[in-house]
Amino acid sequence: MAPSTFKLNTGQDMPAVGLGTWQSSPGEVAAAVTCALKSGYKLVDAAYCYGNEDEVGQGIKAAIDAGYVTRSDIFVVTKLWNTYATRAEVCLDKSLKALGLDYVDQYLVHWAVGMNPNGNDDRFPKLPDGSRDITWDHDHTATWAQMEDLLKTGKTKSIGVCNYSVPYLEQLLKKAKVVPAVNQIENHPSLPQQEVVDFCKSKGIHIVAYSPLGSTGGPLMKSEPVLKVAKRKAASPGTVLLSYHVARGATVLAKSVTESRIKANLEIIDLDADDMKILNDYSDSLAKEGKLERYVYPPFGINFGFPDKKEGRSMPNGI
Secondary structure (H helix, E strand, O other), X not given: XXXXXEEOOOOOEEEOEEEEOOOOOOOOHHHHHHHHHXXXXXXXXXXXXXXXXXXXXXXXXXXXXXXXXXXXXXXXEEEEOHHHOOOHHHHHHHHHHHHOOOOEOEEEEOOOOEEOXXXXXXXXXXXXXXXXXXXXXXXXXXXXXXXXXXXXXXXEOOEEEEOOOHHHHHHHHHHOOOOOOEEEEEOEOOEOOHHHXXXXXXXXXEEEEEOOOOOOOOHHHHOHHHHHHHHHHOOOHHHHHHHHHHHOOOEEXXXXXXXXXXHHOOOOOOOOHHHHHHHHHHHHHHHHOOOOOOXXXXXXXXXXXXXXXXXXXXXXXXX
């Protein structure tokens, strides 16, 4: 039977499935969060840069007021944004105020990058040529030291990272006093990131998968291997793709604002060794053909260990 939670290196139990709130339309987020918590979700993933933490908080409050959950039932995650990379507690305080919470269960470094904290926009400062206003000498390990200090405040129960490649993790771990609880990454059969997954497993860092279906209307949902497993299990392709992560030992984030879809995304099935072989063989064939596909490219104009289709500029450390 597929697990419903995973034990983190902090001792916390992290739910296997969570509600993602990235790119959810304004005015729909609060209802989606309330619906998810009513339907049985225990994990809600948010971020300062999404600009909708106030609605996430409204949805949580409505669910608690209605008696669907208590605060202690919910695992709330939010993230430090790049413009606050040197002011971690300031950003966390802003998130807590927007969420209407005294603490979050997990606080993550969104990207290992800094942006101008005094730029022309709070979240997405730009230079005159329209490119992101990046702080090129930013030291992400210094940000991690601030994250470690946040644990002493009680404002977050655990800390982790997002979008970290193996070289970035190695840099962080050389200086870290606290090993990240999680690494949240884009993950699906057409981007298995096995090197990152294996490295994190060896260090006790839990993987959290976002964009588990690839792109909306993308080829994954219609790919022959996914459809084959779906037929074997009498399940939808979406259910197969979400269950793939849980079978790999990872938490998966499913984003929707539609009640029927929110409920369906919670239906994780147990994929056996034969099912996983079909999906893993598919990943291997894509890798051999050079057809692995990343769908989330940050418009930073930098390289985070994967090719940037737009500008291809590298971080100062060469990663």
